[in-house]
Amino acid sequence: MIDQHFTPNSSEPKIYEKWEKSGAFSPIEDKNAQTFSMVIPPPNVTGSLHLGHALNNTLQDILARFERMRGKAVLWQPGLDHAGIATQMVVERQLAQAGGNESRASLGREKFIERVWEWKAESGGTIVSQLRRLGASCDWSRERFTMDEGLSAAVRKVFVQLHKEGLIYRDKRLVNWDPHFQTAISDLEVINEEKDGHFWHFKYPLENGETYEFPIAYDDEGNPTEFETRNYIAIATTRPETMLGDGAVAVHPSDKRYAPIVGKRVLLPLADRYIPIIADEYPDPDFGSGGVKITGAHDFNDYKVAKRHDLPMYILMDEQARMMDADYVPAKYRGLDRFDARKQVVADIDELGLLEKVEDKKIMQPIGDRSGVVIEPYLTDQWYVDAKTLAIPALEAVKSGEVKFVPDTWKETYYQWMENIEPWCVSRQLWWGHRIPAWYDQDGNIFVEETEEEAIAAAKAKHGKDVELRRDDDVLDTWFSSGLWPFSTLGWPEQTPELARFYPTSTLVTMFDIIFFWVARMMMFGCHFTGSPPFKNIIIHSRVVDEKGKKMSKSKGNIIDPVPLIDEFGADSLRFCLAIAAGPGRDIRMSAKRVEGYRNFGTKLWNAARFAQMNECVLGANFDPLKVENTINKWIVSEIAKTANNVENALSVHRFDEAATGLYNFIWGVLCDWYVELIKPLLNGDDEIAKNETRQTLAWAIENTLKLLHPFMPFLTEDLWEKTAEFTLKRDGLLISEQWPKFGDGFINDASNKEINWVIDLINGIRSLRAQANISAGAKIPAILVGANDESAKLLEKYQSEIDRLARLEYSTTAKETPKGAVSFVHNEAILALPLEGVLDVNAEVARLKKEIARCEMEIGKVAGKLSNENFVARAPVEVIEEQRERMASYELEKTQYNNILKTLSEI
Numbered sequence: 003m004i005d006q007h008f009t010p011n012s013s014e015p016k017i018y019e020k021w022e023k024s025g026a027f028s029p030i031e032d033k034n035a036q037t038f039s040m041v042i043p044p045p046n047v048t049g050s051l052h053l054g055h056a057l058n059n060t061l062q063d064i065l066a067r068f069e070r071m072r073g074k075a076v077l078w079q080p081g082l083d084h085a086g087i088a089t090q091m092v093v094e095r096q097l098a099q100a101g102g103n104e105s106r107a108s109l110g111r112e113k114f115i116e117r118v119w120e121w122k123a124e125s126g127g128t129i130v131s132q133l134r135r136l137g138a139s140c141d142w143s144r145e146r147f148t149m150d151e152g153l154s155a156a157v158r159k160v161f162v163q164l165h166k167e168g169l170i171y172r173d174k175r176l177v178n179w180d181p182h183f184q185t186a187i188s189d190l191e192v193i194n195e196e197k198d199g200h201f202w203h204f205k206y207p208l209e210n211g212e213t214y215e216f217p218i219a220y221d222d223e224g225n226p227t228e229f230e231t232r233n234y235i236a237i238a239t240t241r242p243e244t245m246l247g248d249g250a251v252a253v254h255p256s257d258k259r260y261a262p263i264v265g266k267r268v269l270l271p272l273a274d275r276y277i278p279i280i281a282d283e284y285p286d287p288d289f290g291s292g293g294v295k296i297t298g299a300h301d302f303n304d305y306k307v308a309k310r311h312d313l314p315m316y317i318l319m320d321e322q323a324r325m326m327d328a329d330y331v332p333a334k335y336r337g338l339d340r341f342d343a344r345k346q347v348v349a350d351i352d353e354l355g356l357l358e359k360v361e362d363k364k365i366m367q368p369i370g371d372r373s374g375v376v377i378e379p380y381l382t383d384q385w386y387v388d389a390k391t392l393a394i395p396a397l398e399a400v401k402s403g404e405v406k407f408v409p410d411t412w413k414e415t416y417y418q419w420m421e422n423i424e425p426w427c428v429s430r431q432l433w434w435g436h437r438i439p440a441w442y443d444q445d446g447n448i449f450v451e452e453t454e455e456e457a458i459a460a461a462k463a464k465h466g467k468d469v470e471l472r473r474d475d476d477v478l479d480t481w482f483s484s485g486l487w488p489f490s491t492l493g494w495p496e497q498t499p500e501l502a503r504f505y506p507t508s509t510l511v512t513m514f515d516i517i518f519f520w521v522a523r524m525m526m527f528g529c530h531f532t533g534s535p536p537f538k539n540i541i542i543h544s545r546v547v548d549e550k551g552k553k554m555s556k557s558k559g560n561i562i563d564p565v566p567l568i569d570e571f572g573a574d575s576l577r578f579c580l581a582i583a584a585g586p587g588r589d590i591r592m593s594a595k596r597v598e599g600y601r602n603f604g605t606k607l608w609n610a611a612r613f614a615q616m617n618e619c620v621l622g623a624n625f626d627p628l629k630v631e632n633t634i635n636k637w638i639v640s641e642i643a644k645t646a647n648n649v650e651n652a653l654s655v656h657r658f659d660e661a662a663t664g665l666y667n668f669i670w671g672v673l674c675d676w677y678v679e680l681i682k683p684l685l686n687g688d689d690e691i692a693k694n695e696t697r698q699t700l701a702w703a704i705e706n707t708l709k710l711l712h713p714f715m716p717f718l719t720e721d722l723w724e725k726t727a728e729f730t731l732k733r734d735g736l737l738i739s740e741q742w743p744k745f746g747d748g749f750i751n752d753a754s755n756k757e758i759n760w761v762i763d764l765i766n767g768i769r770s771l772r773a774q775a776n777i778s779a780g781a782k783i784p785a786i787l788v789g790a791n792d793e794s795a796k797l798l799e800k801y802q803s804e805i806d807r808l809a810r811l812e813y814s815t816t817a818k819e820t821p822k823g824a825v826s827f828v829h830n831e832a833i834l835a836l837p838l839e840g841v842l843d844v845n846a847e848v849a850r851l852k853k854e855i856a857r858c859e860m861e862i863g864k865v866a867g868k869l870s871n872e873n874f875v876a877r878a879p880v881e882v883i884e885e886q887r888e889r890m891a892s893y894e895l896e897k898t899q900y901n902n903i904l905k906t907l908s909e910i
Contacts, residue, residue, distance in 0.1 A: 130142075212233065253292060572718070784813050
């Protein structure tokens with residue numbers, strides 16, 4: 003028998019174990035079956051499940067289960083990313099917390115990497131067990147790791163081949179530098195935070211005491227009217243310590259104020275060297291003084307200016323962001339931390355009388371997401387990929403329609419990034435990761451090969467003798483190896499059967515914030531190394547925010563951990579909550595209350611299955627849904643067919659929200675409410691033929707409902723699949739391996755739909771009218787159908803007992819005129835009236851209605867005030883304005899309804 007409640011904590015692990023043991027997660031062997039493949043966006047080996055993971059993997063699992071049920075050979079390829087900085091940080095922290103003298107430096111590279119592998123074996127991959135709890139039906143037998151031997155071989159081959167093709171090279175360029183980890187990091191690993199800061203305004207004196215006339219007042223037409231003689235140019239900076247590395251001062255070519263001094267030189271204070279004043283498009287004449295110091299080695303914009311004008315670039319800091327011991331750095335600043343140097347520079351400039359003013363200012367400060375320290379733009383030698391060349395076929399694949407973004411609008415973001423792509427820095431100054439396969443001789447010649455033996459042979463071929471080689475200490479950016487993920491996980495560079503069968507993959511499901519960092523990398527590498535883009539569809543899902551629509555962050559304290567939600571409400575409730583909200587282009591608001599609501603939804607279906615079992619609803623071997631006779635049964639067969647078709651169509655175009663909404667409305671409203679209520683007289687009646695047909699129809703309806711809901715709520719449906727089979731036809735397999743229900747046009751019965759929907763609309767209208775008129779739920783009142791045609795009159799007579807029971811009526815009948823003192827609504831060609839005389843305390847009800855009308859007017863006034871506020875309309879998001887308009891319409895309608903009832907009461 004079906005238990006009173008579904009118990010996720012005890013049932014879900016057992017069900018998942020059955021799935022894994024059955025082999026259901028692996029692709030079917032049928033070589034003629036159409037394939038469907040996805041690669042999981044590999045979570046970090048250090049990671050744990052957060053709501054973004056829960057959403058991403060729920061959507062992937064829905065697709066995997068759906069396509070599996072449609073008979074396809076489904077491969078959902080799982081695995082983990084080695085997460086260079088994050089993993090190294092975890093192990094270094096463990097060493098520090100151990101209290102001994104061990105550290106990365108004391109262990110040395112080889113021993114430290116051994117320690118990382120030990121940690122990975124013992125503690126890495128927590129998220130994999132959490133994904134299992136979520137119900138992820140990945141083919142775990144094929145689980146990969148970006149540092150496993152197969153993927154490492156693919157990384158070496160790609161690096162070496164790209165280098166030999168001239169698409170990987172070594173260059174000195176500006177990078178994001180993390181002084182804590184002492185490595186370059188990607189833009190994705192930088193968080194820009196608004197901080198309180200300062201704008202220091204300095205005077206740079208002109209060479210030889212030269213002067214010029216600087217305008218300080220203007221007339222209405224913008225012409226200068228007053229001048230002062232200056233022997234300096236003013237600049238402003240938020241990083242005073244970098245002034246020691248200035249290579250020039252730049253002004254805009256159109257800035258007439260500085261035209262007389264362009265080409266002249268200024269004395270760089272403290273550094274005591276002369277630098278030119280140049281004209282460049284970069285400075286904004288209307289911002290600050292219009293003069294900009296150019297520090298090419300320590301600012302990304304300045305770097306471009308310095309390159310254009312061939313300016314010297316002075317590296318001021320070492321790897322730990324301490325001032326360099328270099329000739330061009332004044333001795334008193336050498337060795338100082340950058341922030342200590344800042345204080346000293348400001349004090350010394352002030353002492354020289356060259357500090358014009360200090361302005362308080364909000365600044366955007368780049369912070370390392372792992373280290374938490376301020377990131378420094380740093381000029382250093384690194385390895386780069388020629389991304390611009392690799393982007394050409396990757397761009398064309400989307401422009402030609404070979405690869406589609408869902409929603410389509412995201413392709414514009416992809417175009418923007420790819421068409422303006424910069425060289426990709428792929429080297430990292432870490433120990434954990436894929437070590438770059440490059441060796442150096444004593445003269446600095448580089449030999450890039452897949453193995454050390456090949457590098458030695460290449461060096462010998464060059465020099466004619468054996469020479470000593472040193473391997474590059476750097477490792478590759480983790481995005482490099484994850485960029486190979488769609489084909490390296492399938493065995494490339496070997497031409498494996500899996501690669502031939504499942505590449506290109508069918509679909510990628512990911513977040514918009516890594517379109518550039520991951521999607522673009524996979525597109526470039528896939529097109530270049532396989533000749534085909536790595537996937538056909540790129541589904542970009544929404545972002546999960548808190549219930550107030552705010553982005554979740556640890557600092558705000560509004561992070562929602564999905565694991566406790568699974569503990570409390572079950573995985574299915576969380577999955578359905580995420581899926582039904584996953585509409586394109588909108589954030590998903592999450593709260594525990596929402597998840598609880600979808601647990602109630604699951605309980606609704608569970609109770610319907612128990613009701614069916616208690617009423618001996620079993621499916622016979624010869625039951626044919628197309629041959630049922632009772633209109634109510636024809637109706638539910640038709641409704642299931644429509645729902646199945648609608649859900650399949652929605653999932654086929656990746657509209658998870660529409661599919662989930664359709665299932666919710668059908669299961670809660672149609673099946674569990676209306677059908678179960680409407681068939682109770684049949685199940686309790688004396689007509690054995692009708693009773694038997696209805697029992698089988700309900701059993702058939704629940705069986706197909708479980709199939710339709712399974713991709714969204716796999717645990718509960720699998721449990722019910724087993725339990726509902728207890729007294730019915732034997733089921734050989736698990737629900738996960740069942741076929742998706744297919745219904746042709748013959749299952750849609752328009753006549754039964756029209757008839758039953760007429761009854762439902764009538765009952766719903768009466769219930770709504772009762773609520774508006776404040777009629778007690780226990781009060782039995784008459785209902786009069788006025789002006790009904792013959793068809794409607796016959797329907798009222800046919801379903802009178804159901805209508806009276808479900809609408810809580812004393813009786814229902816037809817009439818030619820609407821009685822006085824009755825509230826009413828239009829139902830098709832007729833009017834349904836509810837006489838109120840003797841039913842209500844009229845005086846009390848009039849007072850209540852007036853209060854409700856006043857409340858509506860107050861709310862209408864609030865909304866009207868917002869919508870008439872030009873600032874609100876200009877700044878508020880479109881969806882917020884639309885929500886306010888919908889609220890206004892809702893209150894207007896509510897007010898009208900109350901006024902109508904008030905008018906009716908005046909007639910009594």
